[in-house]
Amino acid sequence: MNTFEELLARWCDAETRGDGAESLLAADFRGDGPDGLVLDRDHWPGRAPTGTFRWTHLRVTPSVGVATGRRDGAGCTVVAACREGRWLIVNVQRGS
Template structure:
C-alpha cells in the first residue's frame, strides 16, 4: 500500500469480510473500545461489526495518518504510521 487512504480501504474491506485484517495492524497495535476495553492485534480482527465507515476528517503526513469519523453510529479514530516502508494501523479507538 502506497497511501494511507489505500490502507483504510483495505482495512475496511478486511474487517467487513472478517478476513486478513491482522496483516494490516502493527505488531504493537492497540484497539481501544467502549467502556475501557483494550485489545491487541491478535484479539482485534473481526471484533468490529461490518458496516460502512464514514470518514469526516483525514490528516496525513509523510509518515502518519489519522482518520476520524463514524461507524455504526459511534465515533471512530484510526491512526496509522509508516513502518519499514509500509503503512500499518497502530491504533483504533471506538466510542460507544
C-alpha cells in the same frame, strides 16, 4: 500499501467482511473499544459491522495518518504509521 488511503480502504473492507485484518496491523497495535476494552493485534477480531465507515476527517503526513469518522452511529479513529515504507495501523479507537 503505498498510501494511508489504500490502507484504510483495505482495512474497511476486511472489517466489513468480518475478516481478520492482522496483516494490516502493526506488531504494537492497540485497539481501544467502548467501556475501556483494550485489545492487542492478536486479539483484535474482524467484526462484521451493520454499517459502513463514513470518514469525516483525514490528516496525513509523510509518516503518520489519522482518520476520524463514524460507523454504526459511533465514533471511530484510526491511526497509522509508515514504517520502513509500509503503512500499518497502530491504533483504533471505537466509541460506544
